[in-house]
Structure formats: C-alpha cells, structure tokens
C-alpha cells in the first residue's frame with residue numbers, strides 16, 4: 001500500500017531526474033568535492049525537492065532527492081535533508097519567482113570567498129558575461145557578489161542572506177571558505193547564473209595572478 005503524500009509524486013520524479021542530470025555535470029567539473037554542495041527545485045507553493053544530506057553528489061539517484069516544506073522540514077521521508085536546507089527554503093518562501101537553488105564548492109568559488117571575505121564582496125565589472133544575469137542588460141553595470149562569514153548556524157546565515165536583498169538585485173552570494181549559492185526561475189536559469197559566477201570569479205582570480213607584483 002502506498003503512502004499518501006501532499007505533493008505531486010510524478011512532478012517530484014521529473015524534478016529528481018533534472019536535478020540528477022545537472023548535478024552529475026557539476027560534479028564532473030569538480031565543483032562538488034567530498035559530498036559537498038546541495039541542490040533543490042521548487043515542487044509547488046508549499047514544497048521543494050532537495051538533496052539528502054551527505055550523499056555523493058556525483059552519484060545521485062532518485063532516492064537521494066527528498067521533499068521538504070518551506071520551513072525546511074522533511075515531508076514523507078525519514079531521510080535528513082541537506083544541512084543547509086534553510087538557505088534554499090528561505091529563498092522559495094520569500095520570492096515566488098525563484099524556482100531552483102544551486103550550491104557548489106568549486107576551487108574558484110572557495111578561493112575567491114577567502115580572498116574577498118575582508119572586503120565583504122567581489123566586484124565584477126566590465127565583463128560582457130554580466131549579461132548572463134537575468135535583468136542585467138549591459139556589461140557596464142558592476143555586480144557586487146556578497147561574501148558572508150561562514151557559520152554552522154543556518155538561522156544566522158539565513159538572516160544575513162535576507163538582509164542582502166535590501167541592496168538591490170541578487171543572483172547569488174559567496175560564503176567565506178565555503179562556496180557559492182546561485183538561483184534562478186528554473187534549472188536552466190540557475191545553471192546559467194552559476195556558470196557565469198564561476199567563469200567571472202575565475203577571471204578575477206587569474207587577473208590577480210597575472211598582475212601580482214606589477
């Protein structure tokens with residue numbers, strides 16, 4: 001006998017498939033080392049599909065994706081959702097147009113977060129690729145990627161993230177020594193934003209190397 005759950009199981013399976021395909025690609029790029037990173041997609045107004053905590057993100061299977069409510073509580077599953085679930089659900093709860101949240105730990109993201117933690121942001125300026133961010137129609141406007149202090153207390157981190165939105169449009173943020181959060185209306189847009197951040201952060205790091213000592 002199958003248990004009745006308060007969400008569309010068919011839609012969950014569709015989203016799980018989409019998450020698995022995309023996350024395998026990200027893992028193959030080396031952006032999810034040592035079981036790090038977490039990924040989610042809005043399922044409906046009250047639920048999100050998210051990765052189970054501690055799983056190898058390069059080897060995700062359907063059973064590694066579970067459902068949480070918008071307070072981050074597991075729904076219809078005994079698994080433990082990502083330790084960072086609150087950083088996903090806070091975005092879904094506050095912004096109805098956010099449909100997908102991606103969190104990775106690439107080398108460029110992690111090094112940039114360390115290098116720019118003191119400044120509190122990484123300024124991205126003068127790059128054509130800035131147009132990859134939704135609503136940003138020109139390379140001329142600077143985009144400041146916030147860098148938040150790391151914490152194991154997700155409520156503390158979530159409160160800091162909440163405050164970032166007072167400053168203007170935001171497509172992602174870094175956490176010091178930790179990694180990057182990026183989001184979009186759907187998986188394709190969230191991937192585009194994540195890819196753009198990765199490329200631009202890598203450019204900034206390379207520029208620093210090339211101009212060191214000059």
Ligand SMILES: CSCCC(=O)C(=O)COP(=O)(O)O
Pocket residue numbers: 034035036037038051052053054055081082083084103
């Ligand atoms: C070994 S990585 C430490 C936790 C982390 O930062 C992460 O992204 C993965 O946590 P999860 O609970 O989502 O597996």
Ligand SMILES: [Zn+2]
Pocket residue numbers: 036037038084103105178179
């Ligand atoms: Zn993490």
